[in-house]
Structure formats: C-alpha cells, structure tokens
Amino acid sequence: MTEILHERLARATRAAADGGVDALFLTPGADLRYLTGYDALPLERLTCLVLPARGEPVLVVPRLEHAAAEASGAGDVVKIAVHEETDDAFALAAGLARDALGGDPARVGVADRMWAEHVLRFRAALPAADQVTAGLVLRPLRLIKQADEIDGLRRAGAAIDRVHDRMGEWLRPGRTEAQIARDIADAIVEEGHATVNFTIVASGPNGASPHHHTSGRVVEPGDAVVVDIGGTMPDGYCSDCTRTYVAGGTVDPEFARYYDVLLAAQKAACDFVRPGVTASAVDAAARDVITEGGYGEYFVHRTGHGIGLEEHEEPWIVNGNDTVLAPGMAFSIEPGIYLRGRHGARIEDIVVVTDDGVERLDTIARELRTL
Ligand code: ZN
Ligand code: ZN
Ligand code: ZN
Numbered sequence: 001m002t003e004i005l006h007e008r009l010a011r012a013t014r015a016a017a018d019g020g021v022d023a024l025f026l027t028p029g030a031d032l033r034y035l036t037g038y039d040a041l042p043l044e045r046l047t048c049l050v051l052p053a054r055g056e057p058v059l060v061v062p063r064l065e066h067a068a069a070e071a072s073g074a075g076d077v078v079k080i081a082v083h084e085e086t087d088d089a090f091a092l093a094a095g096l097a098r099d100a101l102g103g104d105p106a107r108v109g110v111a112d113r114m115w116a117e118h119v120l121r122f123r124a125a126l127p128a129a130d131q132v133t134a135g136l137v138l139r140p141l142r143l144i145k146q147a148d149e150i151d152g153l154r155r156a157g158a159a160i161d162r163v164h165d166r167m168g169e170w171l172r173p174g175r176t177e178a179q180i181a182r183d184i185a186d187a188i189v190e191e192g193h194a195t196v197n198f199t200i201v202a203s204g205p206n207g208a209s210p211h212h213h214t215s216g217r218v219v220e221p222g223d224a225v226v227v228d229i230g231g232t233m234p235d236g237y238c239s240d241c242t243r244t245y246v247a248g249g250t251v252d253p254e255f256a257r258y259y260d261v262l263l264a265a266q267k268a269a270c271d272f273v274r275p276g277v278t279a280s281a282v283d284a285a286a287r288d289v290i291t292e293g294g295y296g297e298y299f300v301h302r303t304g305h306g307i308g309l310e311e312h313e314e315p316w317i318v319n320g321n322d323t324v325l326a327p328g329m330a331f332s333i334e335p336g337i338y339l340r341g342r343h344g345a346r347i348e349d350i351v352v353v354t355d356d357g358v359e360r361l362d363t364i365a366r367e368l369r370t371l
Contacts, residue, residue: 001037004148005077008035008141009057015137017053022105023097024051024134025122027114030309031138033236038074040065046089046118049078055100060093090118094125109134143306143314144328150352152237153307153330157350157361159192160229160239164364168371173221173248177201177214184229193231197238197311200228203247207344210301210336221249224259224343226336230311238311240332241362242348246370258337259345259368261293266347266366269303269333273351273358279321279331286335287319295337304332307350329353330361 012035016024026032026049028040036059040047045062047069058079061069066082069075081096083089097105108126110119112135123131145153163184170183181199188196202212203219207226219225225247230240244259269286283303290299304317307330315323317331334348349362 001148002073002076004146005035005037009051009077011141012051012138013053013057015141016051016109019137021107021109021132021134021137022053022101022129024049024109024137025093025097025114026051026111026134027118029111029113030142030236030313031111031134033309034138034142036072036074036078038069038072039236040069040072042115044117046083046093048089048093048118050093050096050100052097052100052105058096060089060096062089088125090121090125094122097126105129107132109137139314142308144326145308145330145352146328149237149308150328150330152233152235153350153352154361155192155235156231156233156237156239157241157363159233160188160231160241161362161364162191163187163229164227164241164243167227167243167245167369171201171219171225171227171245171247171371173219173223176216176218177203177206178216180219181214184227188229188231192233193239194234195232197230197232197240198228200226200242202226202228202344204343205341207244208338208340208342210338210344210346219247221247222251223247223249224251224255224345226344226346228346228348236309238307238309240307240311240348240350241364242334242346243364243366244345244347244368246368248370251368251370252343254339255343255345256368258293258295258298258339261290261295262335262337262345262347263366265289265293265335266333266349269335270349270351270358270360273325273333273353274356275326275353277325279315279317279323279325280319282317282325282333283319283321286333290335290337298337298339299335300338301336304334304348306331325353327353327355
C-alpha cells in the first residue's frame with residue numbers, strides 16, 4: 001500500500017503543478033484517505049495534508065491525534081507536523097506551504113468538503129491566495145479507479161449482495177420498516193462492512209419516495225418493498241445496491257407490469273456501458289426504455305452516480321453530462337419508477353468500465369422476488 005500511496009502523492013503533486021495550483025490543503029475526508037490511507041476524524045482542531053506543487057507533503061495533526069495518524073500508516077508516506085492546543089495550526093500549515101514554495105502561494109486548493117470555518121481561517125492565513133476546490137486537481141485521479149480500488153469495490157459489492165441474499169430472514173408482512181432496517185444494518189456489518197451508511201426500506205406507498213428511509217409502517221401482504229442499502233468496508237470502499245421485493249401475497253398487476261419495464265431498462269443501461277460512450281448516453285439508454293414503456297414521467301432522478309471512497313462521487317450518470325467513460329470508472333446504474341401514493345421500484349447495481357465493456361459488481365438476481 002505504501003508504494004501505491006507514494007505514487008498517488010507524486011501524481012497529485014504533478015497534477016497540482018500542471019493545474020496551476022500552488023498547494024492543496026486536504027482536511028479529513030476521501031481525498032486525505034486516498035493520498036495517505038488516513039481515515040481521520042473531522043474535528044474543529046485542524047488535521048490537514050499540506051501538499052505543495054513543489055517539495056514534500058506534510059500532514060499537520062493535533063497532538064492528541066498524533067497516535068491515530070501514526071497508526072494509520074500515514075507517517076510512512078508523509079512527514080507529520082504536530083501542533084499543540086495553543087498553536088495557530090492554520091499559520092503552521094500556511095507556513096509549511098510557503099517554505100516549500102519559497103514564497104506565498106498565489107492559488108491554493110482546499111478540500112471540496114472542508115468546513116467553512118476552516119476555509120475562512122485558511123483565507124485569513126493566506127490572504128493573497130485565490131482559493132479553488134482541490135477537486136479541480138484530484139478529480140481526474142480519483143475518477144479512474146486503480147486495480148486495488150476495483151478489488152475493494154468488488155469486495156464491497158459481494159458483501160452487500162450477501163445481505164440481499166438473506167432478505168427473507170427479515171422482510172415479511174407484519175414487521176415494520178424500521179424493524180427490518182435494524183436487522184439489515186446488523187447484517188451489513190456481519191457480512192464484512194465496517195460501517196452502515198444507509199438502510200432504505202420503503203414499503204407500499206413509501207416506495208414511491210426515492211429517498212424514503214424507514215418508518216413505523218407495518219409491511220402488508222402484497223406490498224412492493226424497495227430495499228436500498230450500503231456501507232463502507234474496512235478499506236474505505238463503499239457498497240450500494242437496491243432490490244425491490246414483494247412481501248408475501250399478490251402484488252398490484254400494474255406494479256408487475258412496470259417492474260418488467262424497469263428490469264429491461266436497467267439491463268439496457270448496464271449493457272450499454274463501455275469506454276468511449278458518454279455518461280449522458282448511459283442515462284438515455286435506461287430512460288428511453290422506460291419512456292417507451294409508458295413510464296418516463298415516473299423516472300424522476302438521474303440513472304446513477306460514481307462510487308469509491310465516497311458513496312456519491314463523480315461521474316454523475318445524468319442527462320447532459322458529456323464525460324466520456326474510460327476504463328476504471330465505477331458508478332451505479334439505478335433507474336426507478338415511482339407512482340405517487342401507490343408504490344415504486346428501483347434496481348441498482350454498481351458497475352466498472354473495463355477495457356472493452358463493463359463488469360457488474362452486484363450480481364444477485366434482479367428478477368422480482370416474493371419473500
Ligand atoms: Zn441515493
Ligand atoms: Zn442506492
Ligand atoms: Zn446509489
């Protein structure tokens with residue numbers, strides 16, 4: 001891993017220089033983990049990788065986080081500078097960038113999800129520097145997953161598939177969505193995830209709300225139930241997989257009809273994925289099938305999102321996104337059909353673009369299952 005991180009740090013340094021960004025300031029989050037392996041706690045005290053476009057990167061950490069930073073192995077790939085409770089950590093980080101550059105940076109990249117209070121402290125510490133988002137530099141790197149990352153996503157996909165495979169243990173009429181979701185959350189960890197990110201159990205009319213989480217609603221016989229679940233594996237890579245089930249009984253015939261349309265749409269989009277096509281065209285591959293099936297107005301969201309160290313990251317699989325797919329890109333294909341007040345359905349898999357096509361990382365059956 002150390003070798004991979006050294007290589008990523010070198011590439012990020014080059015990308016900053018090429019992009020005209022003099023230094024990156026990366027607080028806890030996916031970018032910091034990507035470059036150093038350190039899954040740092042976001043705190044009011046500053047933890048920040050200072051990555052100058054020339055010279056050595058340094059990780060600034062508070063004294064009380066020093067042991068955790070060392071335990072993560074970050075110290076094997078970057079120098080660590082410790083600040084005490086009364087130090088000005090922002091001045092320290094700014095000074096490290098100045099020392100490396102031999103003067104004030106003109107343009108700095110701050111982590112895309114850095115807290116505003118930290119962004120403003122950096123602005124005060126480097127008043128002459130323009131601030132841009134670090135994503136301008138790091139996005140092209142993180143967009144193309146390396147072999148070890150694809151392995152991580154593969155393991156995450158297999159783990160969440162095992163949870164779906166066990167759905168019959170928990171999902172049945174007479175139980176509430178919340179009870180079912182709690183059991184699913186336990187299984188997400190049992191099957192190898194470090195943390196549970198979300199457990200959407202949306203039964204009956206709740207299935208028509210794409211981001212419904214759970215509620216006290218009791219599942220009734222014949223309900224369609226959308227189950228969209230994901231977690232983060234110990235290595236940081238995320239899973240995200242949706243299947244729609246029927247809880248006993250007989251489902252509304254219209255539901256069964258549009259489920260077939262959805263299944264065909266999801267397959268069409270997955271089959272369409274290959275290097276050289278745009279994200280927008282993948283969205284259209286799913287949307288056209290649903291529109292032809294007569295349900296276009298009920299597919300109310302984009303077809304998918306990138307995934308990696310974050311649940312939702314680029315590329316966005318959405319109409320108008322001209323990003324050209326390339327080997328190593330990983331994202332969800334998750335069309336849905338939602339009939340307000342009645343029911344809904346979604347089918348979601350994570351896929352990776354290969355040299356000549358696509359690999360599906362979620363492989364559990366997509367046909368309608370009655371539990
Ligand atoms: Zn979502
Ligand atoms: Zn999902
Ligand atoms: Zn998703």
